[in-house]
Amino acid sequence: MASSATIDNHAVxxxxxxxxxxxxxxxxxxxxxxxxxxxxxxxxxxxxxxxYELWINSHLSRAKFGLSFFWGRQWDPVFDxxxxxxxxxxxxxxxxxxxxxxxxxxxxxxxxxxxLAPRKLSDSVAFLIDLLAAVPSVIYGVLGIFxxxxxxxxxxxxxxxxSVGYLPYVGRLFQPPNYGVGFFTAGLVLSIMIxxxxxxxxxxxLLTVPREQREAALALGATRWESTWKVxxxxxxxxxxxxxxxALARALGETMAVAMVIGNDPKIVTSLLAPGHTIAAVIANxxxxxxxxxxxxxxxxxxxxxxxxxxILNGLARILIVATERGGGHHS
Amino acid sequence: xxxxxxxxRKGLNIVMLSLTGVAAFLVVAVLFLIxxxxxxxxxxxxxxxxxxxxxxxxxxxxxxxxxxxxxSLKLLLLAAVMGLPVGLMAGVYLAEFGGKxxxxxxxxxxxxxxxxPSIVIGIFAFAVAVVPVKHFSTLAGGLAxxxxxxxxxxxxxxxxxxxxxxxxxxxxxxxxxxxxxxIATVVLPAAGGGILTGMLLSLARVAGETAPLLFxxxxxxxxxxxxxxxxxxxxxxxxxxxxxxxDDWHRQAWAGGLVLLSLVLxxxxxxxxxxxxxxxxxxx
Numbered sequence: 001m002a003s004s005a006t007i008d009n010h011a012v013x014x015x016x017x018x019x020x021x022x023x024x025x026x027x028x029x030x031x032x033x034x035x036x037x038x039x040x041x042x043x044x045x046x047x048x049x050x051x052y053e054l055w056i057n058s059h060l061s062r063a064k065f066g067l068s069f070f071w072g073r074q075w076d077p078v079f080d081x082x083x084x085x086x087x088x089x090x091x092x093x094x095x096x097x098x099x100x101x102x103x104x105x106x107x108x109x110x111x112x113x114x115x116l117a118p119r120k121l122s123d124s125v126a127f128l129i130d131l132l133a134a135v136p137s138v139i140y141g142v143l144g145i146f147x148x149x150x151x152x153x154x155x156x157x158x159x160x161x162x163s164v165g166y167l168p169y170v171g172r173l174f175q176p177p178n179y180g181v182g183f184f185t186a187g188l189v190l191s192i193m194i195x196x197x198x199x200x201x202x203x204x205x206l207l208t209v210p211r212e213q214r215e216a217a218l219a220l221g222a223t224r225w226e227s228t229w230k231v232x233x234x235x236x237x238x239x240x241x242x243x244x245x246x247a248l249a250r251a252l253g254e255t256m257a258v259a260m261v262i263g264n265d266p267k268i269v270t271s272l273l274a275p276g277h278t279i280a281a282v283i284a285n286x287x288x289x290x291x292x293x294x295x296x297x298x299x300x301x302x303x304x305x306x307x308x309x310x311x312i313l314n315g316l317a318r319i320l321i322v323a324t325e326r327g328g329g330h331h332s
Numbered sequence: 333x334x335x336x337x338x339x340x341r342k343g344l345n346i347v348m349l350s351l352t353g354v355a356a357f358l359v360v361a362v363l364f365l366i367x368x369x370x371x372x373x374x375x376x377x378x379x380x381x382x383x384x385x386x387x388x389x390x391x392x393x394x395x396x397x398x399x400x401x402x403x404s405l406k407l408l409l410l411a412a413v414m415g416l417p418v419g420l421m422a423g424v425y426l427a428e429f430g431g432k433x434x435x436x437x438x439x440x441x442x443x444x445x446x447x448x449p450s451i452v453i454g455i456f457a458f459a460v461a462v463v464p465v466k467h468f469s470t471l472a473g474g475l476a477x478x479x480x481x482x483x484x485x486x487x488x489x490x491x492x493x494x495x496x497x498x499x500x501x502x503x504x505x506x507x508x509x510x511x512x513x514x515i516a517t518v519v520l521p522a523a524g525g526g527i528l529t530g531m532l533l534s535l536a537r538v539a540g541e542t543a544p545l546l547f548x549x550x551x552x553x554x555x556x557x558x559x560x561x562x563x564x565x566x567x568x569x570x571x572x573x574x575x576x577x578x579d580d581w582h583r584q585a586w587a588g589g590l591v592l593l594s595l596v597l598x599x600x601x602x603x604x605x606x607x608x609x610x611x612x613x614x615x616x
Contacts, residue, residue: 032512033429039421040430040438043486046479047445050452053459108355116349117356125360127604132363134600135593136540138567142574142589143369146582195359223345246447253449255543256571280451280543287455287547303455307448314447318440 050307058301060294069301075266075282077290082298084305086266090183090276091306094258095251097187097272098194103244105191106198107233110240113199114206115214115228126203133196141260144189149261152188153180157273160184175271181263184272189257194247201246205239205324206232242320249313253306255280279306367593374590377583382591387553387569393580397588399555403470403563407549408535410474410559411481416531419485423527426486427493428515439490446483453479454544462548468562473549477538484537488530492523529603536599540592542567566592 061082065072072083109129113122157178165174209232217227233240263275264285279302290296381396388395422442426435457476462468496519504514520527549563551572556563566588573585 028513029511032515033425036421036425036429037434039418040425040434042418043422043438043445043482044441046482047441047448049460050445050448050456053456054452057455057459105355105359108352109359112349112352112356116352123608125356127608128360128363130604131597131600132359132366134537134540134596135363135366136542136567136596138540138542138570138574139366139370139589139593142570142585143366145574146373146586147369192362195362199356199359223341225345225348226341229348249447253447253451255449255451256567260571260575280449283451283455284543284546287458288550300455300459303452307452310447310449311444314444315440318443 054300054304054307058297058304060297061301062297064294065298069298070305073268077286077292077295080292080294082294084279084298084302086268087277087279087282087302088305089268090262090266090278091252091280091309093183093272093276094186094190094262094278095248097184098190098251099244099248101188101191102195102198102247106195106243106247107202107240109195109199110202110206111228111233113203115224115232122203126200129196129199133200137193137254137256140189140193140257144185144257144261148185148188149180151180152182152185152273153178157184160273172270173272175273178273179263179275181261182271182273182275183262186258186262186276186278187272189261190251190254193254193257194251197247197250198243201243201321202236202240205236205243205321208239208324209235236324238320239324242317242324245313245317245320249310249317252313253280253310255284259284279303367597370586370590370593373583373586374588377587378590382584382587386555387564387584390578390581395584397564397566397569397584397591399552400564400566400569400588401591403549403552403556404539404566406470406556406559406563407473407477407545407565408539410471411477411538412531412535414475414478415481415534416485419482419531419534420489420527422482423486423489423493424515424520426490428511428519442483442486445479446487449543450480450541451543451546454547457544457548467560468548468550470549470556470559470561470563473545473563473565474559476544476548477541480538480541480544481534484534485531488533489523489527492526492530493519495526496522526607529606532599533603536596536603539599540567540596542571 061069065082069082069084070088071085072081073085074081074083075086076082113125117125157174157180160174161176161178165171213231213235214227217231218224222230258278259281262278262281264277264281265275266277266282267274269276283299283303283306287296287299290299379396381394382398383396383401384398385394385396386399387397422438426439430438453476456479457472461472461475500518500522501514504518505511509517545565545568549565549568551568552562552564570585570588570592573581573588576582
């Protein structure tokens, strides 16, 4: 990879003056360069246009509510009063539930695939997990409504209420009413959707950890688990964090599956079993029905908030992943 | 004391390592559970009418999602026409021409664009393609999907171009070919198979997208002639039918889900098998 890049840069001598430029231009190299460059710039243009359109179209709402939009708890289309707090809360809570389930599961799975499984098995399982990542979100929504919601209503929910529900503090998270739809079910669906990302990226990061690290730990008398948990995982820490951020960004922005099981009730409640709402879900549900200009503008401002949340997370995730993969390369 | 400690460490070793295996097994099991549920519930409602007929009004049983299937194909065609060329050319730029700083900026932006939530892409398509003409259209839906195709295509194109050995480029140039000729006649054909499969994968991914279509292509209970009218699409239809209170529509939603999932998984399976034979390919 690196070698071909070097060749590219030096295939044409850096500078041979105007005549050389004219010659290359005649050959079409500069033309091809500029044309492809324009297409690259189109990507920059689209991304900035997205920000621009969201910003301009949310003008009404931003002018009217200002920063109070973020802590306003009312969402009232009848009186044209909009606050984003319940949606931001719902988005964060469902994503947190998803991470609490998906991170241990995903990390453990990645450890198994990178450290224990023979390479062939590891590759085939990773292949299946990539397929899982390709399942469209509306399919998760259908399974959520018809399979998970009844399951939470009749089995998982009551079980949680009657066991964890009695504990101090944590118990407050699992209180009736339990309709089956709500933060918990949405988080559960999300966790299934983001696990493939955590496993897939973490596995690759773990595989870049040099073998000497493992051998050194084992030679000092560490068990296999100790060498993995105390040496290999810390080594790959940043990359694993990157995969988690990537997964979190996906969970925050996930729309359909959540919209189908969240219960569509913009309230801030402690119980995870209660129905709630998320930013993406309310946009999906109410956008086409938004009659007033201010209503539409408030929904678009929610889109802007969501955009920045995922934008920042994705940015961080990419930096972390690149940093570890490069770091791994230096040490090996 | 030390014996006890050793036993504890060995025990912990076995327990934790087994748990990692259980975790991996659980995640793979989910895939098969999903497949199982869809086949069990969807296959019952699949028949020829499902593929050819229009949806029936509430209360009448039967009918199908013919218009949604055609709608999805039209949207994908538009997405391919609008998104793939941009992705391909930008990928060529990154792999063959790009300098340091500007390529980094484009690459980074591409990743960010890839991470933009699909519902936000929907709002964007609404703002640029629905508001100006004041009605939902197939074109707006295709545009929304086109935006989503671009970043995936860029990354796969760049990766396959970079996998082409430098000696091929040198060979062509040594024969006196200019750089763009080398790219067009040697490098691109060498990476062609991979690039095409990468494109197919990106289309398979957007084929299941629902959120960007909700307020661009919208929905339609009839056939949608031409490109200027709202159109039904498979994912949106599944969404609306699954949320409806009617048993017959639920049945159809399962069937639609099975059709959609089969298409997406078969495309993925085929592409990934081809790609795996050619070398590594990262999807995320």
